[in-house]
Amino acid sequence: MPKKPQAPQNSHSDAAAKRRPFVIGAAVAVAAALLGTVSYTATRPEPRTDAAQDSTAGQRIDETTAALMKLARRDARDPLAQGRADAPVVLIEYADFKCGFCGKFARDTEPGLVKKYVDDGTLRIEWRNFPIFGSESEAAARAAWAAGQQGRFWQFHRAAYADGAKEKGFGADRLDTLAREAGVQDLDRFRTDRDSAQARTAVKKDQDEAYSLGATSTPSFLVNGQPLAGAQPAATFEQAVETAKAQAAK
Numbered sequence: 001m002p003k004k005p006q007a008p009q010n011s012h013s014d015a016a017a018k019r020r021p022f023v024i025g026a027a028v029a030v031a032a033a034l035l036g037t038v039s040y041t042a043t044r045p046e047p048r049t050d051a052a053q054d055s056t057a058g059q060r061i062d063e064t065t066a067a068l069m070k071l072a073r074r075d076a077r078d079p080l081a082q083g084r085a086d087a088p089v090v091l092i093e094y095a096d097f098k099c100g101f102c103g104k105f106a107r108d109t110e111p112g113l114v115k116k117y118v119d120d121g122t123l124r125i126e127w128r129n130f131p132i133f134g135s136e137s138e139a140a141a142r143a144a145w146a147a148g149q150q151g152r153f154w155q156f157h158r159a160a161y162a163d164g165a166k167e168k169g170f171g172a173d174r175l176d177t178l179a180r181e182a183g184v185q186d187l188d189r190f191r192t193d194r195d196s197a198q199a200r201t202a203v204k205k206d207q208d209e210a211y212s213l214g215a216t217s218t219p220s221f222l223v224n225g226q227p228l229a230g231a232q233p234a235a236t237f238e239q240a241v242e243t244a245k246a247q248a249a250k
Contacts, residue, residue, distance in 0.1 A: 068227075072090040072124075079151060082114065083121075083123055083124030087118075088122060089248060091124070091241070093105075094219065096133055098131075098140065099132075127153070130210045130218055136171070140175065142200065142203055143175040146193035149190075152179075152184045156182035158182075219231060224248065
């Protein structure tokens with residue numbers, strides 16, 4: 001029998017196999033114009049010649065991008081962000097610690113972006129917890145938030161996304177182990193924080209933001225308001241940052 005085609009390697013495909021790629025949904029009123037216009041342009045049967053209609057579509061895309069850019073929090077005290085609060089480019093990542101492709105991005109692509117763009121002040125990366133794979137996803141998200149309360153979010157992020165880490169699960173003991181690996185000093189506080197109402201509220205806020213955009217798979221990104229889905233090659237992210245940087249300079 002012929003083998004079933006393998007899932008594409010740029011987005012999570014386990015429980016998310018039937019989920020749509022990252023799209024912009026009705027909860028942000030102008031957002032549908034962005035991908036809607038791109039989709040129509042890619043599939044229309046013949047070139048459009050109506051300059052007025054083209055101008056209107058372009059205006060809608062500009063409005064969409066402006067609306068999505070406002071999602072950047074730019075809070076200098078945000079422990080789930082890295083890079084200057086006033087950086088010209090902000091990459092927002094919606095991700096799940098049980099997502100294999102999120103881990104691929106974290107290991108293979110993000111370090112290069114940090115070295116090339118975060119360190120020189122061009123790029124700011126803002127994390128959004130977007131747990132979509134059940135109770136362990138939720139627990140890991142709250143634990144990451146709790147590690148952040150002690151200034152160790154990115155260290156926890158690195159430990160949780162280490163090669164083979166997700167296969168060990170995110171039970172309570174495992175989360176304690178990851179916290180130790182991340183250098184969290186006060187484990188009692190860590191445990192209290194991760195089970196707190198504040199942690200649940202913070203995770204839900206991020207999750208609701210992602211759903212309001214129509215995001216249904218991980219990882220999903222916004223680069224200065226431009227959507228980007230999946231663990232794309234590093235060159236794709238670099239091009240997105242360079243384009244956003246050039247536009248910001250104008």
